[in-house]
Amino acid sequence: MGWSVAGKRALVTGSSTGIGAAIARELAAAGCTVGICGRRAALLDDVLAECRKSAPDSRSWVVDLSELDGLEAFAARVTDELGGVDILVNNAGMPKRRHALALSFTEVERVMSLNYLSPVRLTLALLPGMVDRGAGRIVNVSSVAARFGPPREAAYSASKAALSAFSESLAVDLAGSGVTVHLVNPGIIDTELFSLPDNEPSLGNLPPERPEDLAAAVRSQIEDGGFELWFPGWMKDVAVTKASDPDGFLAGNIEYTAARVKELGLPDPLAARRG
Numbered sequence: 001m002g003w004s005v006a007g008k009r010a011l012v013t014g015s016s017t018g019i020g021a022a023i024a025r026e027l028a029a030a031g032c033t034v035g036i037c038g039r040r041a042a043l044l045d046d047v048l049a050e051c052r053k054s055a056p057d058s059r060s061w062v063v064d065l066s067e068l069d070g071l072e073a074f075a076a077r078v079t080d081e082l083g084g085v086d087i088l089v090n091n092a093g094m095p096k097r098r099h100a101l102a103l104s105f106t107e108v109e110r111v112m113s114l115n116y117l118s119p120v121r122l123t124l125a126l127l128p129g130m131v132d133r134g135a136g137r138i139v140n141v142s143s144v145a146a147r148f149g150p151p152r153e154a155a156y157s158a159s160k161a162a163l164s165a166f167s168e169s170l171a172v173d174l175a176g177s178g179v180t181v182h183l184v185n186p187g188i189i190d191t192e193l194f195s196l197p198d199n200e201p202s203l204g205n206l207p208p209e210r211p212e213d214l215a216a217a218v219r220s221q222i223e224d225g226g227f228e229l230w231f232p233g234w235m236k237d238v239a240v241t242k243a244s245d246p247d248g249f250l251a252g253n254i255e256y257t258a259a260r261v262k263e264l265g266l267p268d269p270l271a272a273r274r275g
Protein backbone atom coordinates (compact mmCIF):
# COMPACT_ATOMS: atom_id res chain seq x y z
CA MET A 1 0.00 0.00 0.00
CA GLY A 2 1.42 3.37 -1.03
CA TRP A 3 -0.91 6.06 0.25
CA SER A 4 -3.38 5.44 3.04
CA VAL A 5 -6.87 6.95 3.04
CA ALA A 6 -6.81 6.92 6.85
CA GLY A 7 -6.80 10.43 8.24
CA LYS A 8 -7.67 11.96 4.85
CA ARG A 9 -10.80 13.91 3.87
CA ALA A 10 -12.87 12.77 0.89
CA LEU A 11 -15.80 14.30 -0.97
CA VAL A 12 -17.87 11.51 -2.55
CA THR A 13 -20.60 12.77 -4.88
CA GLY A 14 -23.85 10.87 -5.37
CA SER A 15 -23.45 9.04 -2.08
CA SER A 16 -27.08 8.73 -0.97
CA THR A 17 -27.32 5.30 -2.66
CA GLY A 18 -25.50 2.67 -4.68
CA ILE A 19 -21.84 2.85 -5.53
CA GLY A 20 -21.28 6.27 -3.95
CA ALA A 21 -22.80 5.20 -0.62
CA ALA A 22 -20.65 2.04 -0.69
CA ILE A 23 -17.48 4.04 -1.42
CA ALA A 24 -18.31 6.50 1.39
CA ARG A 25 -18.82 3.62 3.84
CA GLU A 26 -15.63 1.90 2.67
CA LEU A 27 -13.49 5.04 3.06
CA ALA A 28 -15.05 5.93 6.42
CA ALA A 29 -14.46 2.40 7.74
CA ALA A 30 -10.79 2.88 6.85
CA GLY A 31 -10.60 6.06 8.94
CA CYS A 32 -11.17 8.66 6.24
CA THR A 33 -13.48 11.59 7.02
CA VAL A 34 -16.10 11.65 4.29
CA GLY A 35 -18.29 14.37 2.87
CA ILE A 36 -21.33 12.89 1.18
CA CYS A 37 -23.90 14.58 -1.02
CA GLY A 38 -26.93 14.10 -3.20
CA ARG A 39 -30.49 15.39 -3.49
CA ARG A 40 -32.24 13.06 -1.02
CA ALA A 41 -31.64 14.19 2.56
CA ALA A 42 -33.21 11.19 4.32
CA LEU A 43 -31.01 8.69 2.49
CA LEU A 44 -27.92 10.81 3.14
CA ASP A 45 -28.78 10.85 6.86
CA ASP A 46 -28.70 7.04 6.96
CA VAL A 47 -25.36 6.80 5.12
CA LEU A 48 -23.87 9.57 7.27
CA ALA A 49 -24.90 7.83 10.50
CA GLU A 50 -23.03 4.70 9.38
CA CYS A 51 -19.96 6.65 8.27
CA ARG A 52 -19.79 8.58 11.55
CA LYS A 53 -19.39 5.35 13.52
CA SER A 54 -15.79 5.15 12.32
CA ALA A 55 -15.26 8.68 10.96
CA PRO A 56 -17.08 11.00 13.38
CA ASP A 57 -16.29 14.28 11.59
CA SER A 58 -18.01 13.15 8.39
CA ARG A 59 -20.67 15.50 6.99
CA SER A 60 -23.37 15.64 4.37
CA TRP A 61 -24.83 18.25 2.04
CA VAL A 62 -28.00 18.27 -0.01
CA VAL A 63 -27.07 19.52 -3.46
CA ASP A 64 -28.25 19.22 -7.05
CA LEU A 65 -25.01 18.78 -8.98
CA SER A 66 -26.70 19.45 -12.30
CA GLU A 67 -26.95 23.10 -11.27
CA LEU A 68 -23.48 23.77 -12.57
CA ASP A 69 -23.20 27.45 -11.63
CA GLY A 70 -23.42 26.60 -7.94
CA LEU A 71 -20.53 24.13 -7.94
CA GLU A 72 -17.63 26.49 -7.16
CA ALA A 73 -19.53 27.75 -4.10
CA PHE A 74 -20.34 24.14 -3.14
CA ALA A 75 -16.66 23.15 -3.47
CA ALA A 76 -15.65 26.13 -1.31
CA ARG A 77 -18.21 25.20 1.34
CA VAL A 78 -17.09 21.57 1.44
CA THR A 79 -13.44 22.62 1.68
CA ASP A 80 -14.28 24.95 4.53
CA GLU A 81 -16.47 22.52 6.48
CA LEU A 82 -14.29 19.42 5.97
CA GLY A 83 -11.10 21.43 6.54
CA GLY A 84 -9.83 20.53 3.05
CA VAL A 85 -10.43 17.88 0.41
CA ASP A 86 -7.70 15.28 -0.17
CA ILE A 87 -9.81 12.91 -2.27
CA LEU A 88 -12.54 13.85 -4.72
CA VAL A 89 -14.69 10.95 -5.89
CA ASN A 90 -16.80 12.10 -8.84
CA ASN A 91 -19.44 9.41 -8.71
CA ALA A 92 -22.87 11.06 -9.11
CA GLY A 93 -24.46 10.20 -12.41
CA MET A 94 -27.65 9.34 -14.21
CA PRO A 95 -28.50 6.67 -16.77
CA LYS A 96 -30.19 7.32 -20.09
CA ARG A 97 -31.38 4.16 -21.75
CA ARG A 98 -33.10 5.50 -24.84
CA HIS A 99 -32.88 4.52 -28.52
CA ALA A 100 -31.17 7.27 -30.53
CA LEU A 101 -34.32 7.86 -32.60
CA ALA A 102 -36.27 8.61 -29.43
CA LEU A 103 -33.63 10.84 -27.80
CA SER A 104 -34.20 14.57 -27.46
CA PHE A 105 -31.31 17.01 -27.50
CA THR A 106 -32.44 18.31 -24.10
CA GLU A 107 -31.99 14.81 -22.66
CA VAL A 108 -28.49 14.58 -24.13
CA GLU A 109 -27.59 17.95 -22.61
CA ARG A 110 -28.97 16.91 -19.19
CA VAL A 111 -26.93 13.70 -19.16
CA MET A 112 -23.80 15.52 -20.31
CA SER A 113 -24.28 18.17 -17.63
CA LEU A 114 -24.54 15.77 -14.72
CA ASN A 115 -22.21 12.98 -15.90
CA TYR A 116 -19.46 15.05 -17.50
CA LEU A 117 -19.66 18.79 -16.83
CA SER A 118 -20.41 18.57 -13.11
CA PRO A 119 -17.37 16.36 -12.29
CA VAL A 120 -15.20 18.58 -14.46
CA ARG A 121 -16.41 21.71 -12.72
CA LEU A 122 -15.88 20.23 -9.24
CA THR A 123 -12.45 18.99 -10.26
CA LEU A 124 -11.36 22.38 -11.58
CA ALA A 125 -12.63 24.02 -8.38
CA LEU A 126 -10.79 21.65 -6.01
CA LEU A 127 -7.64 21.01 -8.03
CA PRO A 128 -5.69 24.20 -7.18
CA GLY A 129 -5.93 23.43 -3.43
CA MET A 130 -4.65 19.89 -4.00
CA VAL A 131 -1.77 21.08 -6.19
CA ASP A 132 -0.84 23.75 -3.63
CA ARG A 133 -0.67 21.04 -0.94
CA GLY A 134 1.28 18.77 -3.28
CA ALA A 135 -1.11 15.87 -2.73
CA GLY A 136 -4.56 14.74 -3.78
CA ARG A 137 -6.59 12.01 -5.44
CA ILE A 138 -9.24 12.54 -8.11
CA VAL A 139 -11.38 9.47 -8.74
CA ASN A 140 -13.74 9.57 -11.71
CA VAL A 141 -16.45 6.92 -11.87
CA SER A 142 -16.94 6.33 -15.58
CA SER A 143 -18.35 3.10 -17.03
CA VAL A 144 -17.55 0.26 -19.39
CA ALA A 145 -20.21 2.01 -21.50
CA ALA A 146 -17.54 4.58 -22.39
CA ARG A 147 -15.77 1.90 -24.47
CA PHE A 148 -18.30 -0.77 -25.43
CA GLY A 149 -21.08 1.13 -27.25
CA PRO A 150 -23.98 -0.40 -25.34
CA PRO A 151 -27.23 -0.30 -27.36
CA ARG A 152 -29.76 2.45 -26.70
CA GLU A 153 -27.31 4.31 -24.45
CA ALA A 154 -25.69 6.78 -26.87
CA ALA A 155 -26.21 9.80 -24.59
CA TYR A 156 -24.95 7.99 -21.48
CA SER A 157 -21.98 6.35 -23.22
CA ALA A 158 -20.84 9.65 -24.70
CA SER A 159 -20.97 11.39 -21.32
CA LYS A 160 -18.82 8.64 -19.79
CA ALA A 161 -16.41 8.60 -22.74
CA ALA A 162 -15.93 12.34 -22.23
CA LEU A 163 -15.18 11.77 -18.55
CA SER A 164 -12.71 8.99 -19.37
CA ALA A 165 -10.88 11.10 -21.94
CA PHE A 166 -10.75 14.06 -19.57
CA SER A 167 -9.31 11.82 -16.85
CA GLU A 168 -6.57 10.46 -19.06
CA SER A 169 -5.31 13.86 -20.21
CA LEU A 170 -5.67 15.25 -16.69
CA ALA A 171 -3.46 12.47 -15.35
CA VAL A 172 -0.70 13.50 -17.75
CA ASP A 173 -1.06 17.20 -16.97
CA LEU A 174 -0.75 16.51 -13.24
CA ALA A 175 2.28 14.22 -13.42
CA GLY A 176 4.78 15.28 -10.78
CA SER A 177 2.26 17.43 -8.87
CA GLY A 178 1.50 14.88 -6.16
CA VAL A 179 -2.12 14.76 -7.37
CA THR A 180 -3.10 11.53 -9.09
CA VAL A 181 -6.12 10.67 -11.21
CA HIS A 182 -8.01 7.38 -11.08
CA LEU A 183 -10.55 6.12 -13.59
CA VAL A 184 -13.17 3.55 -12.59
CA ASN A 185 -14.96 1.48 -15.25
CA PRO A 186 -17.74 -0.49 -13.55
CA GLY A 187 -19.64 -3.17 -15.46
CA ILE A 188 -23.06 -4.03 -14.08
CA ILE A 189 -23.44 -3.20 -10.41
CA ASP A 190 -26.56 -3.88 -8.38
CA THR A 191 -27.98 -0.38 -7.77
CA GLU A 192 -31.16 1.58 -8.41
CA LEU A 193 -29.65 2.89 -11.66
CA PHE A 194 -31.51 0.09 -13.42
CA SER A 195 -34.92 0.91 -11.96
CA LEU A 196 -34.98 4.70 -12.35
CA PRO A 197 -38.02 5.98 -14.26
CA ASP A 198 -37.84 7.56 -17.72
CA ASN A 199 -35.50 4.89 -19.09
CA GLU A 200 -35.94 1.91 -21.39
CA PRO A 201 -35.29 -1.52 -19.83
CA SER A 202 -31.65 -2.50 -19.57
CA LEU A 203 -30.44 -4.78 -22.37
CA GLY A 204 -27.65 -6.16 -20.21
CA ASN A 205 -27.87 -9.80 -19.16
CA LEU A 206 -24.89 -10.26 -16.84
CA PRO A 207 -25.32 -11.07 -13.16
CA PRO A 208 -24.78 -7.82 -11.25
CA GLU A 209 -21.78 -7.25 -8.98
CA ARG A 210 -22.10 -5.91 -5.41
CA PRO A 211 -21.42 -2.19 -4.83
CA GLU A 212 -19.46 -3.11 -1.68
CA ASP A 213 -17.00 -5.21 -3.70
CA LEU A 214 -16.48 -2.38 -6.18
CA ALA A 215 -15.98 0.08 -3.30
CA ALA A 216 -13.25 -2.12 -1.79
CA ALA A 217 -11.52 -2.26 -5.18
CA VAL A 218 -11.73 1.54 -5.50
CA ARG A 219 -10.12 2.02 -2.09
CA SER A 220 -7.24 -0.27 -3.14
CA GLN A 221 -6.95 1.65 -6.40
CA ILE A 222 -6.67 4.96 -4.52
CA GLU A 223 -4.11 3.54 -2.10
CA ASP A 224 -2.05 1.63 -4.67
CA GLY A 225 -2.12 4.41 -7.25
CA GLY A 226 -3.45 2.53 -10.30
CA PHE A 227 -4.90 4.70 -13.06
CA GLU A 228 -7.63 2.49 -14.48
CA LEU A 229 -9.86 -0.02 -12.71
CA TRP A 230 -12.10 -2.39 -14.67
CA PHE A 231 -14.71 -4.08 -12.49
CA PRO A 232 -15.09 -6.98 -12.75
CA GLY A 233 -11.51 -7.34 -13.94
CA TRP A 234 -12.30 -9.51 -16.98
CA MET A 235 -13.97 -6.48 -18.60
CA LYS A 236 -10.46 -5.34 -19.41
CA ASP A 237 -10.07 -8.42 -21.65
CA VAL A 238 -13.21 -7.37 -23.52
CA ALA A 239 -11.64 -3.94 -24.13
CA VAL A 240 -8.49 -5.60 -25.47
CA THR A 241 -10.54 -7.86 -27.76
CA LYS A 242 -12.50 -4.89 -29.05
CA ALA A 243 -9.35 -2.88 -29.74
CA SER A 244 -7.95 -5.76 -31.80
CA ASP A 245 -11.13 -6.18 -33.91
CA PRO A 246 -13.50 -3.18 -33.72
CA ASP A 247 -15.61 -4.28 -36.71
CA GLY A 248 -16.04 -7.79 -35.34
CA PHE A 249 -16.97 -6.32 -31.95
CA LEU A 250 -19.58 -4.02 -33.54
CA ALA A 251 -21.07 -6.89 -35.55
CA GLY A 252 -21.33 -8.99 -32.37
CA ASN A 253 -22.92 -6.07 -30.53
CA ILE A 254 -25.55 -5.62 -33.28
CA GLU A 255 -26.35 -9.34 -33.29
CA TYR A 256 -26.62 -9.49 -29.50
CA THR A 257 -28.86 -6.41 -29.42
CA ALA A 258 -31.29 -7.74 -32.04
CA ALA A 259 -31.64 -11.02 -30.13
CA ARG A 260 -32.07 -9.26 -26.77
CA VAL A 261 -34.66 -6.77 -28.11
CA LYS A 262 -36.65 -9.72 -29.47
CA GLU A 263 -36.31 -11.70 -26.23
CA LEU A 264 -37.58 -8.74 -24.16
CA GLY A 265 -40.31 -7.87 -26.67
CA LEU A 266 -39.16 -4.25 -26.94
CA PRO A 267 -40.44 -1.97 -29.70
CA ASP A 268 -38.06 -1.35 -32.59
CA PRO A 269 -38.09 2.42 -33.34
CA LEU A 270 -36.34 1.86 -36.70
CA ALA A 271 -39.03 -0.57 -37.90
CA ALA A 272 -41.79 1.75 -36.62
CA ARG A 273 -40.25 4.65 -38.56
CA ARG A 274 -40.06 2.64 -41.75
CA GLY A 275 -43.76 1.75 -41.28
Ligand SMILES: NC(=O)c1ccc[n+]([C@@H]2O[C@H](COP(=O)([O-])OP(=O)(O)OC[C@H]3O[C@@H](n4cnc5c(N)ncnc54)[C@H](OP(=O)(O)O)[C@@H]3O)[C@@H](O)[C@H]2O)c1
Nearest residue numbers: 014015016017018019038039040064065093143188189191
Ligand atom coordinates in the same frame (compact mmCIF):
# COMPACT_ATOMS: atom_id res chain seq x y z
N1 LIG B 1 -24.72 0.55 -11.50
C1 LIG B 1 -23.96 0.28 -12.54
O1 LIG B 1 -24.02 -0.83 -13.11
C2 LIG B 1 -22.98 1.29 -13.07
C3 LIG B 1 -22.12 0.87 -14.09
C4 LIG B 1 -21.20 1.78 -14.59
C5 LIG B 1 -21.13 3.05 -14.06
N2 LIG B 1 -21.98 3.43 -13.07
C6 LIG B 1 -21.86 4.80 -12.56
O2 LIG B 1 -21.72 4.76 -11.17
C7 LIG B 1 -22.20 5.98 -10.62
C8 LIG B 1 -23.13 5.69 -9.47
O3 LIG B 1 -24.28 5.04 -9.98
P1 LIG B 1 -25.10 3.93 -9.16
O4 LIG B 1 -25.11 2.73 -9.99
O5 LIG B 1 -24.63 3.86 -7.77
O6 LIG B 1 -26.57 4.54 -9.28
P2 LIG B 1 -27.52 5.21 -8.20
O7 LIG B 1 -27.76 4.29 -7.07
O8 LIG B 1 -28.69 5.72 -8.98
O9 LIG B 1 -26.66 6.43 -7.65
C9 LIG B 1 -26.59 7.66 -8.28
C10 LIG B 1 -26.20 8.68 -7.24
O10 LIG B 1 -26.08 9.97 -7.88
C11 LIG B 1 -26.88 10.90 -7.17
N3 LIG B 1 -27.40 11.88 -8.10
C12 LIG B 1 -28.15 11.67 -9.21
N4 LIG B 1 -28.49 12.84 -9.77
C13 LIG B 1 -27.95 13.81 -8.98
C14 LIG B 1 -27.96 15.23 -9.02
N5 LIG B 1 -28.61 15.90 -9.98
N6 LIG B 1 -27.32 15.91 -8.05
C15 LIG B 1 -26.68 15.25 -7.06
N7 LIG B 1 -26.62 13.92 -6.96
C16 LIG B 1 -27.26 13.21 -7.92
C17 LIG B 1 -28.00 10.07 -6.56
O11 LIG B 1 -28.50 10.70 -5.40
P3 LIG B 1 -29.86 11.52 -5.32
O12 LIG B 1 -30.86 10.83 -6.20
O13 LIG B 1 -30.19 11.50 -3.87
O14 LIG B 1 -29.53 12.90 -5.81
C18 LIG B 1 -27.25 8.82 -6.15
O15 LIG B 1 -26.62 9.00 -4.91
C19 LIG B 1 -22.86 6.74 -11.77
O16 LIG B 1 -21.98 7.71 -12.27
C20 LIG B 1 -23.09 5.66 -12.80
O17 LIG B 1 -23.15 6.16 -14.11
C21 LIG B 1 -22.90 2.58 -12.56
